[in-house]
Amino acid sequence: MKKTVAGLFIIVFVLAGCAPDFGDEQEEAVIDESMDDSLSETAIIPKYNLDEENYRVLIDSNLSQARGVITNQVANRLDIDELEEGLRRHSMEVYDPDTYYFQEGQYLTDDILYKWLDRYDEEDNPQGLNPEADESKEDEELREEEEDNPKYLSHILEQNYLRKTEDDSVELAGISIGIAMKSVYRFQTDIGEPYLYEDISEKEMLSEANEIAEEVVQRIREMEGIGNVPIMLSIFREESQSSLVPGNFVAKTNVAGDSSSVGEWQDINEENVLFPSNYGKNTYPDVWATLVDFESDIGSYFPNYVSVIGKGFFRNGELRKLTVEIPVSFYGKSELIGFTQYAYGLVLSGFPSDYQLEVNITSGDKQEALIVRDAGEEEGFVHIYR
Incomplete structure (x- = not known):
């Protein structure tokens, strides 16, 4: 019996040592709202932000x-x-x-x-x-x-x-x-x-x-x-x-x-532009042409889709982010995986890498897959939703 109890204590000790420690991932700070300490309160400051372009949000x-x-x-x-x-x-x-x-x-x-x-x-x-x-x-x-x-x-x-x-x-x-x-x-x-x-x-x-x-x-x-x-x-x-x-x-x-x-x-000098549109074609013809070629390639592989829709964010006349939506009706997971792989290849070969690119593949009102490539990167990130 003593050996059994001792063994249990060892297991608990080992498990405790392996347990995750969340305590160091955040810190506390007092929000100084007035000269009266009774009106101040404690807030949690997250240790990490999501990326360099985000603030840490007080909790x-x-x-x-x-x-x-x-x-x-x-x-x-x-x-x-x-x-x-x-x-x-x-x-x-x-x-x-x-x-x-x-x-x-x-x-x-x-x-x-x-x-x-x-x-x-x-x-x-x-x-x-x-x-x-x-x-x-x-x-x-x-x-x-x-x-x-x-x-x-x-x-x-x-x-x-x-x-x-x-x-x-x-x-x-x-x-x-x-x-x-x-x-x-x-x-x-x-x-x-x-x-x-x-x-x-x-x-x-x-x-x-x-x-x-x-x-x-x-x-x-x-x-x-x-x-x-x-x-x-x-x-x-x-x-x-x-x-x-x-x-x-x-x-x-x-x-x-x-x-x-x-x-x-x-x-x-900022603007958000819809593609396809006459304004997008006349003002940013290079971006418009890239999306037309992309849509043509998509159509040759998978004709059962509605249309490629692009939304570009421009600053001082330069494209900073392009969001593309591809609405498609799928009849199986393998079909979705194959189409996403094909679309990802088109992204790497057809889109310049000097702006952020996001491609959303949807079916009805459901998100099926996501392709993201950050500005300046040659490779991207692909996720297929289950």
């Missing part, structure tokens, strides 16, 4: 104070993703991911945002940032009122960037604000009536966005705890609600911690 109990607002305000899901991811991307030029940590917005609450995003009304909503309009009018008069005073502003996205202090706590060191503006204003003259659409030029949009940005900075400076925090501002121009590609950022500027005014804007 704490403070989720975004405006959760759900963006989905109610921005109609196109692609615009939502690009607004959030693009604002982080531009923030990296101001807040280095090696020394800053990311936290969702904590100061612009849903109550604040819904007031700011509504129309201005001297009595009912003096906080409104969209133009005042008399919505009591009817029929043609209401249509003219809406056309003359469109709701330019869709959303204001806040992101917080924190940095470690000498005592190993973390404190807010920068804020990024994304101002989402419409390119098309959709409205109704009465419930049940068809929607009407008013195009908004980029020049008109930028003029309105500049005034909104000035007011937003003034209001932020009046908030407790962020009166002297640097602010990075960026303007995002949405696409139409039915667009298959998202809009893009068009301008940005930095406001120093001791400033309450917006200075000169820096133009951002």
